Amino acid sequence: MRPAWIASVLLAPLVLMLGAAPVLADPLPERSNRVVSYQISVRLNPATHQLDGRETVTWRNPSTDSVSDLWLHLYLNAFKNTSSTFVRESGGQLRGDRMSENDWGWVDVTSFRLADGTDLTGAIRFEHPDDDNAEDRTVIRVPLPQAVPANGSVSFEVVFKAQLPEVFARSGFKRDFHLVGQWFPKLGVYEPAGLRGRATGGWNCHQYHANSEFYADYGDFHVEMTVPSHFVLGATGEQKARVDNRNGTATYTFEQADVHDFAWTVDPSYVKVRRTFSATRDVTPEEYARTAALLGRTREEVQLSDVDITVLVQPAHMPQAERYVQAAKAGIKQFGLAYGRYPYRTLTVVDPPQDASGAGGMEYPTFITGGTSYLGNFWPFDGIRGVEGVTVHEFGHQFWYGMVGNNEFEEAWLDEGITTYTTGLVMEAEYGVEATNGRMLALKISEVDTLRASVGAFARNKDTIAKPAWMYLGDYGYYAYMKPAAALRTLQGFLGNQAMARVMRTFHERWRFGHPATADFFAVANEVAGQDLGWFFRQAILGSDVLDYSVDAVSTAPVEPTRGVIDSNGKRVTLNPEKKEPAKGSAARYESRVVVRRLGEFTFPVKIALKFEGRAVERVSWDGVERWKRLSFVRAERLEWASVDPDSTILLDAVALNNARRVQPDSRLATWWGARWLSGLQQLVSFLGM
């Protein structure tokens, strides 16, 4: 946990006491501050899967410090041998894909010269800032003969040779398919003092970990890729030229500004599907108006722009090509409306072969990889929205990672968690809430069910969300993706849809082309919500407490007439000396009791719903702080049931099954399931035993 976050969270009440400023729309910045510039030429040898590259990099010092060295990532060295930090941590597998033991990956810097010709190749030193693994070769430091002054710049040329691994973790090859990501020597981020809570300026350049992604500065890329001419190529940005060479190769030139990475792919078997997202035809005036009203923005502020979509599809997956297109359009529209216009002119969606699925489900600027299987062409598998889910999620990263460029190493939840949360909202808007993530036969999978399943399975493992990605004890997927999504859904339930939509919009606007930290998200949320949400963030994001409320007991019983003595008009009267039956019919009164408990350490205000016979559901609020709360009612009606969180908005609740309790047992489900279970067992016995 970073000390700066703590300070921010603790100071938030003070800020709010001084008065929250009215929230004003932050105009979307049209461009980044372009700290870096890469001019790269690279040649792919498809037989050896090697890259020969040369890059000219210009880096502008964005701080007021004098910077005397450069730090660069050599990501492909994560696959160089079994001693790399990546392989040590991952055991040679990622997301179920195993590393090949024959096809290692590496990148060698063969020359490093400054623009004036000074050769710094011999000065290169490997660094391992995150652990004690001196064998890791994924970060280098290059001391400069002359420090780069504040706002000054330095240019240098790097010649490199890289070997792609057989793909299992994002980047690599499979036969002629190549997904070339994290492939060039790439500068880390020089963070000035104050950025992301830093006390002093310095390079942020982490090793490649099993559970971590990336972090880089914005700039412009001009990349020339030479590949066999019959290969179909896709890349970050816009294609500016294609030149056919005499030796059977072709050189493609792509350019893109205001991005922080560049990836490309080739495969001779790709089928290229091109479509255009039209900001006028694919979005209705009503949708613009509704969005503007929801967000409190003008119609112009929510205007989108046209995008050229290219989907590179495997021939076997062609029946699913339009699903990729529609999902991409859904992403451009829904993310754009909710958070801000997608500013780039292109989007490339890559469909990897099924046996190269390690390359799938990955985000790069203007370039994402999906993933599906041949089975998905057919009923009933085509009902599972895998293509849509992964495409929308990876496109969502254009906003959370791409444009809001958080440090994925240190705060993975800011991109993965927020993307999972917003992907769910987009999928629901596009495909409905009932079967958001698909349906197969009688099974429907909603986004809420998906999150609930995750919380139910992992909530008790007790780790925190906000920590470096490689420092989770386990369950990286839960703490970086699912728990943050469940937490943000819970916050949405607390704040309301409009307030939460404005929090997310403002966070995007304010940090578009920036590098926010967790504390920056908290600050925006506090400001836009107009209240201190530190109590929530301390528990949900910074803490590990489990949230679990339950209805512990419910009862309802007729009220018996009072017995004993009472003093009335100065006389003592004995009432009902003999026990009487409770009144019946319209005179009957019932005493109903409900005990609600807080079983976890996480405190959260909850609604309690009560249903009395023949009456509409009533609600009472409880701040949820004490360990339990007892409610008592004397009514003419009997209590039927009581429920905490009746709208199921507290997705962080670890045990949903104890959230409600009824007075009279209902054995319908037991009978129904029992009958089906019995029938199933009878089938088994019939098959094996007759």
Place this chain on the structure above:
Amino acid sequence: MIGRALGEGIRSATRRPGLVATLWAWNLALTLLAAVPFWAWVSTVSSVSPATDAFLDGLNIGLMTHLVAAEPNAFSMIATAVAILALTSLLSGAFLSGGILEIVTTEPDDRPLLHRFFGGAGRFFGRFVRLLAIAGLTLGVVMAIVAATVGAATRALARGGSEPRALFAAVILQVAVGLTIGFFVLALDYARVMTVLSGSRSMARTWWRALLFVVRRTPGVATIGLLAAIGVLGAMAIAAAFDIAYGARTWGVIVCAVVVHQAMVVVRTAVRVGQLSAQARYCRDSLPAPAPPAVDVPESAPPTVEPLAEPDAGSSSPLRE
């Protein structure tokens, strides 16, 4: 020959309600041993929790995960109960088959149904258990060979990254495995039939003869087997369609569903009786009738007809090849 066998099967399936009812009751009693603990557990979990009402509309993976996480021991207990039930069912099958075959192969017979049923079940139980062991052992060996050979062939087919070919290869492997299991299941049926018809006590030899029988008469054997499978799958499909078409929100629908499911089990049981009957008839008709006994029969003596039941004397029974 097939027509006669199928006719016999249909007659047996439809005209032996007592036998079908006995088998259904046996099945129910055996299954209840594993079903009641499950029912009790679901009742405890769900009766007071309105949250579980969502399950009445179908499977809900979110709530199911909460259920599994909250009750991990219950699920391991249920899995253990199912495993024990499966093993018990195998032995039960050896017992019941003898009873069914005794009835369908010895009509007309004036003895009470249950007397004949349990008499046959007890008489053949030991032999059928041995047969089961031999069949299981053989199946294991053959499956290993099939998996190795077909697996190697399909891996070669799948090489090269073509997903359609890989899927095709996977389907071929599954079909090969399925056909092998189906072949052995049918061979086990015919081995039991032959045991009952011949009274043989040499199970290894009977098993071998049954394998040969199924190989030589594949079309007929497969026709009976397929029609039985279609009958069973049809009944299951109707029950499944009912489940999908109607939620289980009301008691009326739940009661109907229970009836439909049990009706499906009854149909399945009847189909099984019919299948064994058809197999017995087909087996008897496929093999040449035995030579009449070469003994002088006094005119006054009652006729004795024991065409196939000649155990170990090495006589001229057609079932002794």
